[in-house]
Amino acid sequence: MSGPNTEYDPVEVTPLKAEEVERMREEALAAIAAATSLEALKQARLDHAGDRSPLALANREIGALPPQARKEAGQRVGQARGAVNQALAVRQAVLEEEQEARILVEEAVDVTLPWDRRPLGARHPITMLSERIADVFVAMGWEVAEGPVVEAEWLNFDALNLGPDHPARTMQDTFWADPPENALVLRTHTSPVQARTMLTRTPPIYVVCPGRVFRTDEYDATHSPVFHQVEGLVVDRGITMAHLKGSLDHFAESMFGEGITTRFRPSYFPFTEPSAEVDLVCFVCRGTGRASAGEPCRTCKGEGWIEWGGCGVVNPRVLVSCGVDPEEFTGFAFGMGIDRTLMFRHGVEDMRDLFEGDVRFTTAFGTEI
Known part of the structure; x- marks a missing residue:
């Protein structure tokens, strides 16, 4: 029986290559920055931080690597996912603030108008x-x-x-x-x-x-x-x-x-x-x-x-x-x-x-x- 493959190079696994992880990270950041509404940001989160996102699938590949190769791959993917989650949180705060400001303008109440639109009756x-x-x-x-x-x-x-x-x-x-x-x-x-x-x-x-x-x-x-x-x-x-x-x-x-x-x-x-x-x-x-x-x-x-x-x-x-x-x-x-x-x-x-x-x-x- 042969021993463990200590010569396995994780760089050869395409989803875990440094340039591939960087590409997925940049693609996710670009999609997050392009989201102009909370609905669009929700879709970007599903596409780039969800369970079926490219970075999540790449993270699953790490478990199949030999022990000596997991650390470097884990750091690379973890840093990318952390950057994506941080960008999501920042963009979420920005879009929520913009939505509140828009609501204040679009749903503003003119306090100079009559407060009761239904006129009261009067006893005869x-x-x-x-x-x-x-x-x-x-x-x-x-x-x-x-x-x-x-x-x-x-x-x-x-x-x-x-x-x-x-x-x-x-x-x-x-x-x-x-x-x-x-x-x-x-x-x-x-x-x-x-x-x-x-x-x-x-x-x-x-x-x-x-x-x-x-x-x-x-x-x-x-x-x-x-x-x-x-x-x-x-x-x-x-x-x-x-x-x-x-x-x-x-x-x-x-x-x-x-x-x-x-x-x-x-x-x-x-x-x-x-x-x-x-x-x-x-x-x-x-x-x-x-x-x-x-x-x-x-x-x-x-x-x-x-x-x-x-x-x-x-x-x-x-x-x-x-x-x-x-x-x-x-x-x-x-x-x-x-x-x-x-x-x-x-x-x-x-x-x-x-x-x-x-x-x-x-x-x-x-x-x-």
């Missing part, structure tokens, strides 16, 4: 005013009562002393629900809520009833088939018109400012007796009837008062219909238009602005009115 001023009105009466110890908008004919009319021949029951004023035999209507006022309250509760009763109502009115600058009312009801022992006047004066002052009071003008409503129209002192001219230039006030047309709503002492027939003893209890009721109140407070001249959903109208009121 009628909703906010309804809640503010409710807060005024809750602060007085009253409660807020609600009821359905599709109401029974008896509650909407009969219980409130509106007889079968009353003109408000006709199709000219009322939306009737089909089929007619169900005797259902879209409520024409929020008074049915008062009737429901008296039927289900025992006096004393102090409630305010804001809500949406329906009548067959034309849709124009001053009328709408859908509008909003707030009604108040008090049923207790010893209630008089003086309590009604004090409550409405406080309500008017809360809505239109200090010093605004009300006056009563005799009127007629089926559900109250005696009844009155409610006027309030003009909040523009403060009751003088004159503008600052001495001309008649345009808001009150020189009268010094503005019509606001209706009120009166609850008719005993209504108390009886709702199961309340008129010999023991008396009460008062009032009703005002929330839409009209809003138009007074903010100078809205066209009622259609309240209902047409233009966000430019609602956002002008902000979050509080």
Whole structure:
């Protein structure tokens, strides 16, 4: 058996020749320097530093050499691979820095632009005013009562002393629900809520009833088939018109400012007796009837008062219909238009602005009115 081949010259192995290792090293360095992106550098790493790269394959040849020949070949290949790995690390750092700089330019945020591209909505001023009105009466110890908008004919009319021949029951004023035999209507006022309250509760009763109502009115600058009312009801022992006047004066002052009071003008409503129209002192001219230039006030047309709503002492027939003893209890009721109140407070001249959903109208009121 022959001994080991001590005369083996590794230079004769082509991948391990000095000039071949140098060529592979230079080729790798050139490819790394030519990489202009991190993706290109990744490919250069696979081609020149991966497991199947020329230098990796040359490194495998070293194991087949005799011991005395491995050292020199190992140093030569190791130095070449080290230079390639160092070049990769340097180029990686350079390309990452260039990418970050490019992102800062390409994805820069202009902080002068609006930060919120989706405009926020706004609560409708009628909703906010309804809640503010409710807060005024809750602060007085009253409660807020609600009821359905599709109401029974008896509650909407009969219980409130509106007889079968009353003109408000006709199709000219009322939306009737089909089929007619169900005797259902879209409520024409929020008074049915008062009737429901008296039927289900025992006096004393102090409630305010804001809500949406329906009548067959034309849709124009001053009328709408859908509008909003707030009604108040008090049923207790010893209630008089003086309590009604004090409550409405406080309500008017809360809505239109200090010093605004009300006056009563005799009127007629089926559900109250005696009844009155409610006027309030003009909040523009403060009751003088004159503008600052001495001309008649345009808001009150020189009268010094503005019509606001209706009120009166609850008719005993209504108390009886709702199961309340008129010999023991008396009460008062009032009703005002929330839409009209809003138009007074903010100078809205066209009622259609309240209902047409233009966000430019609602956002002008902000979050509080």
